[in-house]
Amino acid sequence: MAKITYIEHNGKSHVVEVPKELTVMEGAVQNNIPGIDADCGGSCACATCHVYVDDKWFDKLPKKENAEQDMLDMAFKPNRFSRLGCQITVTDKLDGLVVKTPLKQA
Amino acid sequence: MVKTDVLIIGAGPVGLFVVQQLGLIGLKAEVVDNLNKIGGQCIELYPDKPIYDIPALPECTGESLTKNLLEQIKPFKTNFYLNERVQEISKEKNNWKIVTSKDKIFIAPNIIIAGGVGSFEPRKFPIEEAEKFENNGIYYSISDKNYFKNKKICIFGGGDSALDWAIELSKFAEIILVHRRKEFRGVGHNAEIVRKLEKEGKLKIKTPFQINSIEGQDKISAITIKDDDGKTEKITTDCVLGFFGLIMKLGPIAEWGLNLEKKHIPVNTENFQTNKKGIFAIGDICTYPGKLKLILSGFHEGALAARACFKLARPNEKYRFEFTTTSKSMHERLGVKKID
Numbered sequence: 001m002a003k004i005t006y007i008e009h010n011g012k013s014h015v016v017e018v019p020k021e022l023t024v025m026e027g028a029v030q031n032n033i034p035g036i037d038a039d040c041g042g043s044c045a046c047a048t049c050h051v052y053v054d055d056k057w058f059d060k061l062p063k064k065e066n067a068e069q070d071m072l073d074m075a076f077k078p079n080r081f082s083r084l085g086c087q088i089t090v091t092d093k094l095d096g097l098v099v100k101t102p103l104k105q106a
Numbered sequence: 107m108v109k110t111d112v113l114i115i116g117a118g119p120v121g122l123f124v125v126q127q128l129g130l131i132g133l134k135a136e137v138v139d140n141l142n143k144i145g146g147q148c149i150e151l152y153p154d155k156p157i158y159d160i161p162a163l164p165e166c167t168g169e170s171l172t173k174n175l176l177e178q179i180k181p182f183k184t185n186f187y188l189n190e191r192v193q194e195i196s197k198e199k200n201n202w203k204i205v206t207s208k209d210k211i212f213i214a215p216n217i218i219i220a221g222g223v224g225s226f227e228p229r230k231f232p233i234e235e236a237e238k239f240e241n242n243g244i245y246y247s248i249s250d251k252n253y254f255k256n257k258k259i260c261i262f263g264g265g266d267s268a269l270d271w272a273i274e275l276s277k278f279a280e281i282i283l284v285h286r287r288k289e290f291r292g293v294g295h296n297a298e299i300v301r302k303l304e305k306e307g308k309l310k311i312k313t314p315f316q317i318n319s320i321e322g323q324d325k326i327s328a329i330t331i332k333d334d335d336g337k338t339e340k341i342t343t344d345c346v347l348g349f350f351g352l353i354m355k356l357g358p359i360a361e362w363g364l365n366l367e368k369k370h371i372p373v374n375t376e377n378f379q380t381n382k383k384g385i386f387a388i389g390d391i392c393t394y395p396g397k398l399k400l401i402l403s404g405f406h407e408g409a410l411a412a413r414a415c416f417k418l419a420r421p422n423e424k425y426r427f428e429f430t431t432t433s434k435s436m437h438e439r440l441g442v443k444k445i446d
C-alpha cells in the first residue's frame with residue numbers, strides 16, 4: 001500500500017491507500033475520486049487520466065516512455081509536471097505521492 | 107427517411123458483429139457512426155497494435171479485425187452512414203424516430219447503442235475564446251484547402267495531421283507551426299520535412315509553446331502563445347488550426363432519458379435492453395455486474411440483443427433458435443450454396 005493524495009482543481013484533497021501494482025489512475029477510479037476519466041481503461045490511448053505531479057515528486061517517478069509523451073500532447077493543458085495516471089505504477093517508493101487533477105480532461 | 111428493423115449507433119467491432127447476428131435471423135440494420143471510418147476504437151486508436159484474445163483468432167490487429175468483421179457481414183449489404191452523429195431520438199407509436207447531425211431520419215422499432223465510450227470528436231483548444239471563433243477562424247479539420255490560400259495560419263499539434271497540413275498548406279499560405287515540446291511525433295519523414303522547410307524559410311516553427319489567448323472582435327486578429335515558464339509571445343494571424351487527435355464524448359446519448367452510471371448505460375443482461383423498451387446497449391457503453399470491456403463480451407451481448415430485437419421487429423412471427431451449420435434460411439441469408 002502507498003498513501004496517495006489526489007488534489008482536485010478546486011483544491012479539495014483526497015488521501016487514499018492504493019495497493020502496489022495498481023496505477024495512479026486506478027487508485028483514483030476505484031476510490032471514486034473526481035477529475036480522472038480514463039476513457040481507454042489504461043491503455044495509453046486517450047490522455048483522460050492526465051495529472052500534474054507535485055514538483056517535489058516529479059523527478060522521483062520512473063521516466064516517461066515515448067508513447068506517454070506523445071499521448072500527453074493531446075491532454076488538456078499539459079505542463080512540465082504532466083503525467084498520465086495510467087502509466088504510473090504504484091510502488092513502496094511512491095508512498096506519500098501527491099498529484100493534482102486538471103480542471104477537466106478534455 | 108429510412109425504415110429499418112434496427113438502427114445501430116456505432117460502427118466499432120461490437121456494432122459490426124451485431125449486424126451479422128441480426129442478419130442471420132433475417133433482420134435488416136443500418137449503421138451510423140460519427141467517425142469517418144468503420145472500426146471504432148480498433149481503427150482510430152490502435153489499427154496496428156496486436157489483439158490476442160479474439161476467440162479462434164490467435165493474433166490479429168485492430169485493422170485486420172475490422173476487415174474480417176466487414177467480410178463477415180458482406181452478405182447483408184449493410185448501409186453505413188459515416189461522419190454522422192445520432193443526435194435525437196423520440197418515440198413514434200411503436201417505433202423510434204432517430205435524427206442524425208446531417209438531419210437524416212430513421213424509423214425503427216429497435217435501436218442498438220454500440221457507442222463505445224461515446225462518439226469520436228476532435229479535441230479542442232482549452233481556452234474559452236476558442237469556442238466563439240470555431241468555424242470562423244478556428245478549425246479542427248479541413249474540408250477545402252483552397253480556403254486557406256494566401257492566409258496567415260497558425261497550426262497547433264505535433265502529430266501527423268498537424269505536420270501533413272503544415273507541409274501541404276505551406277505551398278500557398280504563411281504557416282507557423284506551434285507545438286508544446288521540441289519533438290514532433292509524426293511517423294516517417296514528416297518531422298524531417300518540416301525542419302527542412304523551416305530552414306528554407308518556407309514555414310516557421312514555435313516550440314515549446316501552447317495557446318494562451320485569442321484576440322479579435324468579429325474575426326481573429328492575433329493570438330498569444332505561452333511556454334512552460336509563462337513567457338508569452340503575440341502572433342498576428344488570420345486563422346488557427348488545432349490537431350490534437352480525437353476524444354470520445356458521450357454527447358447526445360446522455361440526453362435521451364436513459365439511465366446512466368458514470369457514462370455507462372445499465373442494461374438487463376437477459377436481453378441487453380436499457381430502461382427504455384426497444385433500446386438496447388452493448389459493448390463498452392453498457393454496464394452490469396461483472397461487465398468486462400472486452401470485444402469478446404460485446405459479441406455475446408450483441409447475440410442476445412439481436413434476438414430481443416426480433417420480438418419487436420416481427421411481433422407476429424415466432425423466433426426459432428437455429429445453428430448456422432444446419433439452418434436453410436440462414437444459408438439463404440448468407441448466400442452460401444446448398445450442400446446436399
Ligand SMILES: Cc1cc2nc3c(=O)[nH]c(=O)nc-3n(C[C@H](O)[C@H](O)[C@H](O)COP(=O)(O)OP(=O)(O)OC[C@H]3O[C@@H](n4cnc5c(N)ncnc54)[C@H](O)[C@@H]3O)c2cc1C
Pocket residue numbers: 040043045115116117118119120121138139140141145146147148151152155156157158159190191192193220221222223224225226357358359388389390391399400401402404
Ligand atoms: C489500445 C487499446 C487496446 C485494446 N486491446 C484490446 C484487446 O486486446 N482485446 C479486447 O477485447 N479489447 C481491447 N480493447 C478494447 C476494445 O477496443 C473495446 O472494447 C471495443 O472497441 C469496444 O467496441 P464497441 O464497438 O463497443 O465500441 P467502440 O469501438 O468504442 O466504437 C464505438 C463507436 O460508436 C461511435 N458513436 C458513439 N456515439 C455515437 C453517436 N451518438 N452517433 C454516432 N456514432 C457514435 C463512435 O464514434 C465509435 O466509432 C483495447 C482498447 C484500446 C484503446
Ligand code: FES
Pocket residue numbers: 025038039040041042043044045046047048049071084085086087
Ligand atoms: S486511461 Fe487512457 S491514457 Fe490513461
